[in-house]
Amino acid sequence: MKSYPVIFALFIALLGIVVTILLQSAPGSVSGNPHPSFPSLSQGGDASRHDGITVLGWLFGALQIILFVVCIWVSLCGVKAHRWMVIVCGVAYLFVFTMLMITYRQGVAEAPFVLGFPLPTTLLLFGMWPMAAVFAILYVVKFRSWVYSPQDQEAFENLKAEMSSKGGDHDA
């Protein structure tokens, strides 16, 4: 995959989505209104505040998730073995985000309570949060094959020795 043209396309697409959203007229409660009884709190109106931008919102989030996966992908240039795991984790992350959007559209007030929160919020806290942590686990488990292999280490040591023997001012 030519990664940087893909990254460029993703950023253009994200910018395009933001511009499209900004060009829509925002409903009054889309970013919350003061609470009628407690001015220090805000309220979110109801779910209709997102009518007309739900698909754009899903796209905005989905493209970001794809971008995050591509960012990790580009850091693994030269790695051949098992890089597909990053894609699988990305697909799972995207799936959880999509389920969050779907359950939200079905209604927060009507949603079942799971682990102390309405289901869409549960998917955020207990779905997206740990799902993202899987990427950190991949980093730890695959460090020696993906990130800094013994061959990389040897190459770095050789490079250090070569630069030292050349001498001269290599200070940044």
Place this chain on the structure above:
Amino acid sequence: MTPNQITLAFVFGYMALCIAIGLWAWKRTTNTHDFFMASRNLGVVITGIALFSSIMSGFGFVGGPGLVYRMGMSSFWILVTTPIGWAIAFFLVAKRIRILAELRNAISLPDVAAARYSSEKVRGLVSLSILCGVVAYLATQIKAMAFVLQEIFARNEMWGHDSIMFCVAISSAVLVFYCVTGGIIASVYTDLFQGIIMMLVAVLIFFTAIGEIDGGIGGMTHLILADNAESAGPWGTLGMIGCLSWLLIFTLGVVGQPHVVTKMMMSRRVEDARLTLPITLGGYTLTALLWISIGLLMRALVISGDHAELTRADDAAAQFLQYYAHPVLAGLVFAGLFAAIMSTADGFLNIGAAALVHDLPKALGFSAPRDELFWARIATVGLALLAAIFALTSPSQLVGQLGAFGWGVFASALVPVIGFGLNWRGATKKAAAAAIISSLLINGGFVVYQLMGFRIAYGIAGGAIALLVSTTLFVGLSLFSRPDPLPRDIEEVMKL
């Protein structure tokens, strides 16, 4: 002892600890390599804890609970971005920045940028963006420290002293003392204590908070949902698009925070990154418990009429500590809060001093001053003074905007230049310059826009827009121009 006296004892105790660490680190700081880079000798645990405590400033103790109190679940999007943000930062940056730092004896992030792009202009622009972000961030941290101390002193019968200038003077004096004497060594070791305190108090606070309402977290959420379902939903009151803009700026933004990536340069070995990441993540996750639990509890209690409405959302943590926490726990939390603010501020002071004394002269064609360590210490004092004066004389609304400005500038300037630049042979110096300049202009423009009373529609974070524009410029300009020639060692580093 009264609760207030207990709190004062913990806070002064922590300040005394900072001074002691400053004196200990002073003996170990003999050159700028020690002052800015801790001689590149930090272990896994200290690096891991220093990383998360740099990010988790007073915002995690005060601003975060305040956001949950005011907006419901919206700010959870800042928390859930953390694992993937840290993972991306480690994948993209940790290895190469550590290697490059050792090969080129780099002691600052602009050093790394200058080496990567073979450009003093890029060094200068990175330094400029760091200075702008540092002064902005420092001003918010100094003001936060002063407000906390003011709150504590005002309740004390013996002191009863609530002058903000006095509080700024006391808190800044301790901060400057250990930063000047011990540089980054003092900074990371105070971060270590701060991180441990934060993790401990977050767990204790969490269990205290969930015991205050029947049903614990579920009980809190039921109350919040009954009042307004959207505030208990995944977007809170901020709304879908605002929350998703936070997803972008706080995930990718970690990659561009100089007080984070500079610490990646200080580890003893390249391979230490493997264990540093889980320590950092674990610490951050634990401290997030405080953010969630206090905010939810206070919102639920106010809605149910069991607690008086707060004057300001940021009072959520202070009110919780005053009314619901054991005095010893409250004292420990206040000390932790101080520690959190100071640990972020000291990192900024150090990188700001490096930019002023080490990098800007080089970028302008001068050599570094002869006694660079001496001037680094002077610059540390100067920066702290400047930020303190700025914090005291600027309107509150401006200071409030500055934290977001700082994060946004760092994210939009440095994510493309450092994050992508260290992984992409084709990234050019012209693209790097364009990204940084656009970052400063757009983020600065949004500050002015919001000071004039306007708001970005849908609650979209200005920093997210700046990041999108700067990175699009960076990648686009690089794609459509010929790659710059690179020195051999940089070529080899890019292949690792």
